[in-house]
Amino acid sequence: MKKALIVLEKEWLELRLQPTLLLATLILPPLITAFAVAGFFVVGKISSGVSLPATPLPPEFAGLSLLEIGQAIIGKQFSTLFLLLPIFIPSVLASYAIVGEKRERTLEPVLATPIRTWELLLGKILAALIPALGITLLSATVFVAGVLTFAVTDRVREIVVTPGWIVAVLVDTPLLALIGVALIVVLSSRVNDPRTAQQISAVLVVPVLGLLFGQLAGVIVLGPALALGIGVILAIIAAGALWAATRLFQREVILTRWR
Amino acid sequence: MLLRVAHAIETHGLTRRFDGRVAVEGLSLTIEAGTVFGFLGPNGAGKTTTVRMLAALIAPTDGDAIVAGHVLGVDDTALRGSVGILTEQPGLYDRLSARQNLRYFARLYDLEPSRADAQVERYLHLLELWDRRDEPVGTFSKGMRQKLAIARALLHEPSVVFLDEPTAALDPEAARTVRDFVKGLKAEGRTIFLTTHNLPEADELCDGIGIFQRRLLRVGSPRELRASLFGAGTVVNVVGDAARYVPVVRTLGFVREVRADDNTLTVQLDDPDSRNPELIDALQGAGARIRYVEPLQHSLEDVYMRLVGGHA
Numbered sequence: 041m042k043k044a045l046i047v048l049e050k051e052w053l054e055l056r057l058q059p060t061l062l063l064a065t066l067i068l069p070p071l072i073t074a075f076a077v078a079g080f081f082v083v084g085k086i087s088s089g090v091s092l093p094a095t096p097l098p099p100e101f102a103g104l105s106l107l108e109i110g111q112a113i114i115g116k117q118f119s120t121l122f123l124l125l126p127i128f129i130p131s132v133l134a135s136y137a138i139v140g141e142k143r144e145r146t147l148e149p150v151l152a153t154p155i156r157t158w159e160l161l162l163g164k165i166l167a168a169l170i171p172a173l174g175i176t177l178l179s180a181t182v183f184v185a186g187v188l189t190f191a192v193t194d195r196v197r198e199i200v201v202t203p204g205w206i207v208a209v210l211v212d213t214p215l216l217a218l219i220g221v222a223l224i225v226v227l228s229s230r231v232n233d234p235r236t237a238q239q240i241s242a243v244l245v246v247p248v249l250g251l252l253f254g255q256l257a258g259v260i261v262l263g264p265a266l267a268l269g270i271g272v273i274l275a276i277i278a279a280g281a282l283w284a285a286t287r288l289f290q291r292e293v294i295l296t297r298w299r
Numbered sequence: 300m301l302l303r304v305a306h307a308i309e310t311h312g313l314t315r316r317f318d319g320r321v322a323v324e325g326l327s328l329t330i331e332a333g334t335v336f337g338f339l340g341p342n343g344a345g346k347t348t349t350v351r352m353l354a355a356l357i358a359p360t361d362g363d364a365i366v367a368g369h370v371l372g373v374d375d376t377a378l379r380g381s382v383g384i385l386t387e388q389p390g391l392y393d394r395l396s397a398r399q400n401l402r403y404f405a406r407l408y409d410l411e412p413s414r415a416d417a418q419v420e421r422y423l424h425l426l427e428l429w430d431r432r433d434e435p436v437g438t439f440s441k442g443m444r445q446k447l448a449i450a451r452a453l454l455h456e457p458s459v460v461f462l463d464e465p466t467a468a469l470d471p472e473a474a475r476t477v478r479d480f481v482k483g484l485k486a487e488g489r490t491i492f493l494t495t496h497n498l499p500e501a502d503e504l505c506d507g508i509g510i511f512q513r514r515l516l517r518v519g520s521p522r523e524l525r526a527s528l529f530g531a532g533t534v535v536n537v538v539g540d541a542a543r544y545v546p547v548v549r550t551l552g553f554v555r556e557v558r559a560d561d562n563t564l565t566v567q568l569d570d571p572d573s574r575n576p577e578l579i580d581a582l583q584g585a586g587a588r589i590r591y592v593e594p595l596q597h598s599l600e601d602v603y604m605r606l607v608g609g610h611a
Binding site for chain 2: 043046050053054057058144145146147148149150151152153154155156291292295296
């Protein structure tokens with residue numbers, strides 16, 4: 041475990057030396073949060089010129105005023121983005137930490153030390169997950185605080201910050217992030233460009249987008265039970281992805297099979 | 300399983316196959332502690348695969364080995380901690396400074412932070428990189444990168460060091476620095492396993508040489524290899540045409556072969572030290588006026604080409 045922390049420390053040191061990558065990656069959650077809270081606040085202040093969208097509204101919007109509907113839509117849309125961010129950020133960080141290291145041929149000297157491959161893998165996974173989840177959870181907390189402060193009524197608060205959403209943020213997104221990182225490891229055995237790995241791993245965004253559109257269309261209601269159910273499925277997928285990643289992230293495989 | 304731990308490196312029938320293709324076949328080798336062993340062979344001969352097996356980076360398909368007192372395959376983590384390896388590519392983190400690179404590896408080699416810092420400083424001084432210690436490695440020349448990679452292999456003071464092409468692509472001055480450093484490592488009592496294409500370098504540095512092409516073709520000291528392939532011999536330079544003395548030399552029973560080329564007679568014989576007086580007497584008896592006599596020298600390149608050329 042000590043060596044995993046040494047790897048993690050080195051990864052963060054390298055990340056600090058890439059300010060552009062660091063900024064481009066980690067600025068996104070605070071930026072989205074700022075837009076979300078500002079939009080939520082502004083919509084709550086507009087009293088005229090607001091019209092309903094042409095698409096049918098979810099049943100939970102029944103009986104809401106135009107202002108409430110405006111805030112609820114903005115809040116719902118932005119809240120789903122917090123489920124997407126932990127997929128995107130660790131994928132970027134992990135692709136540079138693993139594919140980048142493969143491309144620079146720096147893995148062999150590391151593998152020649154007395155480190156165990158699981159320690160190396162764990163260090164790299166944690167180095168990608170911790171900042172991504174940390175910044176996302178912090179931003180989500182600010183978002184919740186903004187919603188609770190600027191919502192025009194309690195009903196808007198209840199619609200945007202639902203128990204299902206909280207469970208999804210706390211349980212499902214870390215699992216999605218883990219799957220994303222594991223997928224990067226699997227892809228690392230085949231690709232030599234971090235951007236290619238990121239683009240392929242972006243496929244994970246699709247189910248989350250499905251959840252977003254399903255909610256907006258009123259087809260899916262993300263309650264705690266559904267969020268937990270999704271969590272169980274994601275946990276199984278994450279276990280499988282980690283198993284595949286561990287199989288590919290072996291000294292022998294890296295040195296003889298990775299091309 | 301091997302029972303003796305008498306040598307720095309000892310292998311028995313070490314074999315590695317990749318999907319049915321044999322990369323290394325039945326390598327049996329013994330390397331004494333404190334010596335430099337040159338492992339020579341053409342590209343794709345299996346040298347890097349051998350180094351990777353001996354450094355416990357990949358497992359052999361068959362055979363056993365003891366490296367630095369550790370039985371391969373039993374506790375490979377401990378084995379890796381006892382050897383140092385300079386990989387074919389320096390593999391350094393370009394954004395990190397020389398000091399940060401070495402510090403990371405020192406910690407991975409289980410050195411406590413204070414000891415790690417001391418070792419990093421020691422090797423940066425030894426390899427004349429101290430003045431550039433805080434600069435990103437990406438700004439370093441090829442020679443500096445190679446020296447840093449060598450320092451990395453030595454931070455934990457391993458008793459066995461694998462150097463894979465340490466002077467490849469270096470300018471003559473940098474290559475000389477690296478060679479001198481290797482001599483220093485030998486003087487400290489370390490065992491060096493050196494792979495190189497630079498045959499004069501191998502001749503200069505190595506106590507033992509293994510010529511390898513998927514399997515070990517020949518092993519011995521450079522002198523033994525020359526003698527076993529070409530035999531010993533004497534070169535005699537005479538006044539006038541040397542060819543006229545060939546019949547006289549052929550009458551000597553200990554001579555195996557004689558060749559004349561202008562003023563020079565090249566005589567192959569088994570024991571020059573004891574037979575040269577008789578040879579010189581015979582030539583002088585035949586009226587030869589001798590300018591000089593010297594031992595017949597074959598380069599390591601001749602040895603290599605004879606062996607590898609025959610198996611290419």
